[in-house]
Amino acid sequence: MESFDTSERLSCSVEITLKVIGGRWKVLILRELFIGIKRFGELHRALHGITQKMLTQQLRELEQDGIINRHVYLQVPPKVEYSLTELGETLKPILDAMHEWGLMYLDKR
Amino acid sequence: MESFDTSERLSCSVEITLKVIGGRWKVLILRELFIGIKRFGELHRALHGITQKMLTQQLRELEQDGIINRHVYLQVPPKVEYSLTELGETLKPILDAMHEWGLMYLDKR
DNA sequence: TTCCATAGTAACTTTTTGGGTACTATCTTA
């Protein structure tokens, strides 16, 4: 039983993951993108209550963290598609586990 | 391949998990408690930089969420021990997965 | 009789995060 070790460095790696998926909207955005490629407007409509500013901001952060791709079509009106990178796909087991745990937690309380 | 479903409710369960383990100090506190039972002062010394107020606050939240136990010994000077509950122990796979992912992420960038 | 140790609390300030409103560019369609 190693894993989730005691050293400072290792503990920080949990925090890194938390930083990448944390925040008000990121897991919701990721959920949409796990379904498939989405345009900006589709995401905007899917995430009830998010403002354009917040959506843009969260998408930029996910892009900078290498979790999603941003594909701009040079046309008017603009068309921008977002999708998961390979790295982004690797978050699935974690999000699944968190999903399961959340359900179990709700059930127990 | 179900899991990490698309419905609003299910997505929220990921957010619930995030709420329980999120924040500046909780995963660090949990790491210490996965090692074993710890007194308040031990946690305070182990978590470099945390203030007493923040430690108390985070411990109270974890306790209210059913993740940790607080055992008060009626003696002076006071002695209070913190430990994981059964529910708290079930977070291990998630924290392990986040730990692994964080390491992999650091490696790839 | 004063000091020390432990596990806190109270009141306040700073930092971070999130949100609201208004505005932009450009091609197409009516």
Add this chain to the structure above:
DNA sequence: TAAGATAGTACCCAAAAAGTTACTATGGAA
């Protein structure tokens, strides 16, 4: 020639999270 659609940006404000400093109680040891 004016309106509509898309994917944003700029600027400002509110709320939440985190941090700082000072303070408390109590029994035992020096």
